[in-house]
Amino acid sequence: MFATLSDRLADTFKNLRGKGRLSDADIDATGREIRIALLEADVALPVVKQFVAAVKERARTAEVSQALNPAQQVVKIVHDELVGILGGETRRVRFAKNPPTVIMLAGLQGAGKTTLAAKLALWFKEQGHSPMLVAADLQRPNAVYQLQVNGERAGVTVHAPEPGNGVGDPVAVARGAVGEARRTLHDVVIIDTAGRLGVDADLMQQAADIRDATQPDEVLFVVDAMIGQDAVNTAQAFLDGVGFDGVVLTKLDGDARGGAALSIRSITGRPIMFASAGEKLTDFDVFHPDRMASRILDMGDMLTLIEQAEKAFDADQAAQAAAKLTGQGGEFTLDDFLEQMQAIRKMGSLSKIMGMLPGMGQFRDQLANFDEREIDRVQAIIQSMTPAERANAKIIDGSRRARIAKGSGVHVSEVNLLVERFFEARKMMQSLAKGGGMPGMPGMPGMPGAGKRGKAKHPPKKGKGKRVSGNPAKRAEQQKAAGTKAPVPAADPFGLSAAPEGLGQALDPALDPALDPTLDPALDPNGFDPDEFQLPPEVAKFLK
Amino acid sequence: MAAVGEFFYLVIAIGVLLVALVAGLVGAGVRRSRLRGRGGAGTIAPPQDRTGATAAPPTVEPPTVEVPPATVTPTLERPEGTAGRLVRLRQRLSRSQGTLGRGLLALLSRDRLDEDTWEEIEDTLLTADVGVGPTQQLVERLRTRLRVEGSEAASPREVLREELLTLIDPTLDRTLAVQRAGGRPAVVLVVGVNGTGKTTTVGKLARVLVAEDKQVVLGAADTFRAAAAEQLTTWGERVGVDTVRGPEGSDPASVAFEAVRTGIEQEADVVLVDTAGRLQNKAGLMDELGKVKRVVEKQVPVNEVLLVLDATTGQNGMIQARVFSEVVDVTGIVLTKLDGSAKGGIVVAVQRELGVPVKLVGLGEGADDLAPFEPEAFVDALLGTDA
Numbered sequence: 001m002f003a004t005l006s007d008r009l010a011d012t013f014k015n016l017r018g019k020g021r022l023s024d025a026d027i028d029a030t031g032r033e034i035r036i037a038l039l040e041a042d043v044a045l046p047v048v049k050q051f052v053a054a055v056k057e058r059a060r061t062a063e064v065s066q067a068l069n070p071a072q073q074v075v076k077i078v079h080d081e082l083v084g085i086l087g088g089e090t091r092r093v094r095f096a097k098n099p100p101t102v103i104m105l106a107g108l109q110g111a112g113k114t115t116l117a118a119k120l121a122l123w124f125k126e127q128g129h130s131p132m133l134v135a136a137d138l139q140r141p142n143a144v145y146q147l148q149v150n151g152e153r154a155g156v157t158v159h160a161p162e163p164g165n166g167v168g169d170p171v172a173v174a175r176g177a178v179g180e181a182r183r184t185l186h187d188v189v190i191i192d193t194a195g196r197l198g199v200d201a202d203l204m205q206q207a208a209d210i211r212d213a214t215q216p217d218e219v220l221f222v223v224d225a226m227i228g229q230d231a232v233n234t235a236q237a238f239l240d241g242v243g244f245d246g247v248v249l250t251k252l253d254g255d256a257r258g259g260a261a262l263s264i265r266s267i268t269g270r271p272i273m274f275a276s277a278g279e280k281l282t283d284f285d286v287f288h289p290d291r292m293a294s295r296i297l298d299m300g301d302m303l304t305l306i307e308q309a310e311k312a313f314d315a316d317q318a319a320q321a322a323a324k325l326t327g328q329g330g331e332f333t334l335d336d337f338l339e340q341m342q343a344i345r346k347m348g349s350l351s352k353i354m355g356m357l358p359g360m361g362q363f364r365d366q367l368a369n370f371d372e373r374e375i376d377r378v379q380a381i382i383q384s385m386t387p388a389e390r391a392n393a394k395i396i397d398g399s400r401r402a403r404i405a406k407g408s409g410v411h412v413s414e415v416n417l418l419v420e421r422f423f424e425a426r427k428m429m430q431s432l433a434k435g436g437g438m439p440g441m442p443g444m445p446g447m448p449g450a451g452k453r454g455k456a457k458h459p460p461k462k463g464k465g466k467r468v469s470g471n472p473a474k475r476a477e478q479q480k481a482a483g484t485k486a487p488v489p490a491a492d493p494f495g496l497s498a499a500p501e502g503l504g505q506a507l508d509p510a511l512d513p514a515l516d517p518t519l520d521p522a523l524d525p526n527g528f529d530p531d532e533f534q535l536p537p538e539v540a541k542f543l544k
Numbered sequence: 545m546a547a548v549g550e551f552f553y554l555v556i557a558i559g560v561l562l563v564a565l566v567a568g569l570v571g572a573g574v575r576r577s578r579l580r581g582r583g584g585a586g587t588i589a590p591p592q593d594r595t596g597a598t599a600a601p602p603t604v605e606p607p608t609v610e611v612p613p614a615t616v617t618p619t620l621e622r623p624e625g626t627a628g629r630l631v632r633l634r635q636r637l638s639r640s641q642g643t644l645g646r647g648l649l650a651l652l653s654r655d656r657l658d659e660d661t662w663e664e665i666e667d668t669l670l671t672a673d674v675g676v677g678p679t680q681q682l683v684e685r686l687r688t689r690l691r692v693e694g695s696e697a698a699s700p701r702e703v704l705r706e707e708l709l710t711l712i713d714p715t716l717d718r719t720l721a722v723q724r725a726g727g728r729p730a731v732v733l734v735v736g737v738n739g740t741g742k743t744t745t746v747g748k749l750a751r752v753l754v755a756e757d758k759q760v761v762l763g764a765a766d767t768f769r770a771a772a773a774e775q776l777t778t779w780g781e782r783v784g785v786d787t788v789r790g791p792e793g794s795d796p797a798s799v800a801f802e803a804v805r806t807g808i809e810q811e812a813d814v815v816l817v818d819t820a821g822r823l824q825n826k827a828g829l830m831d832e833l834g835k836v837k838r839v840v841e842k843q844v845p846v847n848e849v850l851l852v853l854d855a856t857t858g859q860n861g862m863i864q865a866r867v868f869s870e871v872v873d874v875t876g877i878v879l880t881k882l883d884g885s886a887k888g889g890i891v892v893a894v895q896r897e898l899g900v901p902v903k904l905v906g907l908g909e910g911a912d913d914l915a916p917f918e919p920e921a922f923v924d925a926l927l928g929t930d931a
């Protein structure tokens with residue numbers, strides 16, 4: 001099975017190499033693959049059909065048939081079209097001319113309205129507004145209390161005249177709230193309504209009544225990113241029943257691909273205004289169409305990966321480990337190895353992280369079979385060592401190995417393998433670091449270790465950062481970075497897009513002609529595409 | 545074994561490379577913030593997990609009521625028995641879902657079954673969130689059967705019914721293991737992602753069990769979401785069931801343990817443990833869930849782990865089911881919000897791949913809108929007939 005559209009298309013186009021142009025049959029095959037990929041991402045069927053037709057149309061044009069790599073070209077077209085639809089018209093919140101601005105939230109049960117209300121309130125508050133939350137969900141037990149608690153966390157006033165749990169009239173509450181806000185000088189009113197189903201006529205009428213009573217400036221439809229084909233019906237029902245001006249996608253921190261975003265956008269034409277991704281009140285942002293497109297296609301997502309990494313890693317620790325890797329600041333020990341491994345684990349399953357790296361598609365099968373508990377075993381082995389052994393793995397002799405194996409419940413051969421691989425990996429890291437690619441990575445002119453420790457300890461370290469790279473693009477980056485003095489911040493898309501390139505460069509075997517790539521042929525039947533991510537030969541060695 | 549080992553080290557090695565890469569970026573961030581102003585703002589916030597997040601807001605501190613006094617108020621509601629529920633299930637399903645079955649039947653009863661028709665059949669199934677794989681399988685089998693059996697075959701409706709039933713597999717055991725055994729109460733753990741209706745399901749399930757004259761104890765191990773424990777307590781009070789809860793932000797495992805202990809002391813029949821919603825890709829939270837189960841099992845084995853799936857969930861439901869099964873070994877699925885326009889077709893894929901049966905369905909907002917899942921009734925309702 002193929003997991004991503006790129007893989008599927010690569011397979012479809014495998015037999016096409018050398019052909020001058022794509023036949024209609026080829027394009028139909030492409031269309032089928034795109035269809036399945038989108039359906040698996042939960043894009044609604046009518047939208048899929050429309051979309052595939054549009055892509056096929058574009059695929060017939062010269063831009064694909066003349067491209068060197070039709071598969072990549074088609075993927076690019078699909079991605080562009082997705083971004084085009086998702087990001088077509090974006091807009092900010094419309095504020096009322098005469099405050100208060102009324103925002104009403106509506107959606108299915110469990111979409112995350114109450115949580116979102118508090119997030120939205122905090123967001124407005126940070127922008128200097130004075131929001132007020134209104135508890136108009138009188139249906140679900142203790143929804144009012146939940147909103148009060150969340151409101152307190154966000155430091156926002158909550159207007160909750162009714163206790164809820166089925167008591168009270170939400171329309172009256174909402175109507176009263178607007179007057180209350182005017183009186184207490186709140187300029188934004190956020191109305192949290194009860195969850196309701198699209199087919200429930202009574203509750204839809206109630207929502208429409210709330211709308212009529214408050215005349216909201218924005219009605220936001222809150223929808224869960226993991227909703228399936230039903231997104232279309234639900235969105236249409238809410239559009240007909242209440243009418244909404246914008247969409248908020250929640251639970252984007254899950255691993256749902258979120259095809260619903262595309263469905264809702266193209267069926268209703270309403271823009272997706274916000275994305276909510278996380279359980280903290282600050283995990284809330286405006287919507288990024290390009291990331292969503294990559295996500296729907298399940299393409300490697302370096303941005304997300306790096307964001308996750310930033311959350312999981314302690315900056316100081318990581319900088320120290322990097323310094324050690326490059327041979328400064330002491331040896332890279334098994335302790336560091338263990339620490340890094342645990343930090344990686346915190347980011348989620350290892351196979352998932354690997355899957356996010358571009359170009360890892362070819363190892364998908366192995367990744368799928370990969371047993372996460374292997375990590376536990378390695379951890380057990382390392383933790384069965386004494387501190388001295390961890391600091392200096394060279395002292396581990398035969399009898400120590402036997403003891404470690406006994407302590408961690410593995411065979412001696414596994415301890416051997418670990419120790420051996422650890423040395424090899426360390427050597428590899430150091431040779432890579434010295435190879436010039438890694439340290440000179442764009443976006444960070446200094447050595448990785450120069451970040452904190454390096455700067456304090458060896459100020460003249462700059463020499464390496466100034467070294468001019470052989471790669472013109474990289475050189476330009478370095479100069480740019482040096483020119484601005486302050487390195488590009490980690491969240492800057494420029495720095496990020498450059499980073500994988502730097503990695504690819506670092507791993508380019510051409511840098512180290514002494515080591516020829518000795519990839520296992522079984523793993524690599526088709527040969528690499530030159531423009532794809534390449535494994536360093538040292539790493540490839542492990543595959544033998 | 546060797547190959548796996550080798551590959552493992554490759555993965556680790558790449559992982560470490562990744563660390564170096566990230567370290568570089570983070571290092572850059574450190575330097576940047578140093579340039580901007582000292583004040584030691586150089587560190588990117590350490591991983592914040594739930595404990596960190598919940599420790600922050602000190603404003604919320606609900607009273608630590610260990611076991612609220614079992615005030616059996618005179619206005620206790622008497623939940624409806626299970627018998628009448630199925631009737632309602634059929635009504636609702638036929639109302640909301642009949643279109644799928646009818647659409648399919650209309651397609652199958654055409655004179656000629658050409659490619660377009662088959663594609664339409666496929667589309668109809670896909671629209672029900674059945675998923676690409678199971679859809680193709682079903683269509684393939686339908687094709688084969690109709691071709692082989694020709695005109696003397698049973699009506700297409702029968703064939704379709706049989707095939708749908710095969711996919712849902714009526715032979716699976718769908719009873720809930722809620723019998724007191726060996727002097728110990730049965731323990732049911734309810735898990736799922738955020739917003740699928742776990743707390744509501746626990747509340748409804750408690751009512752069903754009370755209707756069957758069982759003694760029930762609720763454990764509010766959702767210590768994360770604001771007001772989750774109150775929500776459950778409200779459900780419990782309505783039918784006079786005790787709810788064991790801990791302070792917000794406390795260890796859910798300890799609350800679950802406490803609930804089970806209370807259950808043993810009160811000689812209850814069933815202990816229902818509600819857990820916080822967690823997205824399946826949050827490794828830390830999934831570990832926490834594993835811990836809840838392990839800790840409970842120090843006293844009594846967990847009889848049932850119910851995964852609550854929202855009927856509107858698309859293909860991600862499959863991943864949810866797989867991951868939750870790996871962590872806590874799900875024994876049954878509760879399909880909620882089936883009264884909407886969503887068809888819950890993902891259940892077919894889940895059962896097909898994991899063999900975990902759907903045991904209960906949630907059909908609406910009413911307190912008694914929870915019914916046992918019956919494949920025949922489900923399929924019949926799907927096909928829009930009154931069987």
